[in-house]
Amino acid sequence: MLLCDIGNTSFHFKGDSENYKRDVAAFNPATITQKVYYISVNQAVSVKLKQLPNWIDLGKKIDKKKYYETMGIDRIVAVEACTNAVIIDAGSAITVDVVRDDEFMGGFIYPGVNAMQKTYSAISPALEYAFNFDLDLEKLPKNSQDAISYGFLKTLHTEVLSHNLPIVLTGGDAHKIATLFKEARVDEALLFKGMQELIVKKL
C-alpha cells in the first residue's frame, strides 16, 4: 500500500518498503500509476490530484465535526492516531495538538526552526545566531545565543509540559527539538500510522 503526505514543500511517500520525498515544485503526481492514499495541506496540489483517479483523498474520510474548519488535515490525522498525548509536529510551522481520552482538546501553531531563525536575524544582526539545542532549560541565559534559544524553545517547552500528557514528536525537525524534550517520544511515522488506521476503519 502506498501512502503520501503532501505538505507545502514536499510529497512524502511511504510504502511497505519505500520511504522517500519529492519536491512539490518538480514532481508530477501523474507519473505514479498505482493506488495512492494521500492527505494534502497544499491546495494547488489537491486541485491537480482530483483529476487522477488512482489518488485517493483520505481527508474526505474524516468526521471533521470534532475539529475546526481551517485545521490542517495533517494535524487531524496525527490526532486520530493518538489517545492521550501532546503532539508536536515540527516542520515549517510547529503545530502542537492536545488529545485527552481520544478527544481533541485544541491546539496551537508556533513558528518552525527555520522561520524563527530568520525572524531573529531580521530584528537585528546582533541576534544572528544559530539556536543552541543543548541549552540548559533550568538556567536563565547570560549570553545572546542562549537568550534567543531560550526565547524560542523554553517558552514552547514550558507550555507543552503544562498539559501533563505524554509528548509525541514528529515532522522534519523532530530530532532537533528532541534534544530539549527529553520526556518526548519521537515517532516519524505518526502521520502514516494515522492514515493506515483511517484506511482500516473507513474503507
Add this chain to the structure above:
Amino acid sequence: MLLCDIGNTSFHFKGDSENYKRDVAAFNPATITQKVYYISVNQAVSVKLKQLPNWIDLGKKIDKKKYYETMGIDRIVAVEACTNAVIIDAGSAITVDVVRDDEFMGGFIYPGVNAMQKTYSAISPALEYAFNFDLDLEKLPKNSQDAISYGFLKTLHTEVLSHNLPIVLTGGDAHKIATLFKEARVDEALLFKGMQELIVKKL
C-alpha cells in the same frame, strides 16, 4: 534634565515636561545643544554621539560585570531600576529579564509583535491573521487566529509566570501585551527611571 533612550528606530527624549520621539534615519543629534544623558543600542548613532560633548553616555557608568558582554544597555538599565521583577520590554524584540533581590538572574529574547506577525504570514498565507490579544489563555484554541495568537502569547505568558515574581511591562507594545498579562504593571518610564537612578548614584 534631558534623557534620551536610543533604539534601532528612534531617539526617545524625556525631559521634566517633554516626552517625544525622533526617527533615527532623519534626526540630527547635533541640533540639541543642552546636556543630554543617553543610552544607545544603536552602534551607528553611538559613533556619531562620541563627537558631541554635550551628549553623555550613561552606558559607561555601569558596572557590566554583573551582566554579559553583548547584553543591550536598555535591558541593563531596566534591571538596575528593579529589585524583584520579571521585566518585559516589548519592542521590535521582546526582552524578558529576571531580577531577584537586586541580582540579575538572566534573561531571554523573544520576537516582537510585528516580527512575529510577519513570521506567521511568511510560513503560509493560511496563517495571515492579526493576533487576538483578547485570547482566553485558559482554553486551547479551536480556530486559526487563536492558534497563532496562543502560539505567540501563551507560551511567553506561561514561561514569564513560572518565575513567580511581580511583572513589569515597558516598551512600545506594552499596552498590547498588557491585555494578556493581567498580573503586570505597565511602566512606560521604566528606562528613564533607571537612567535617573544611575545619574544620582554615579555622577
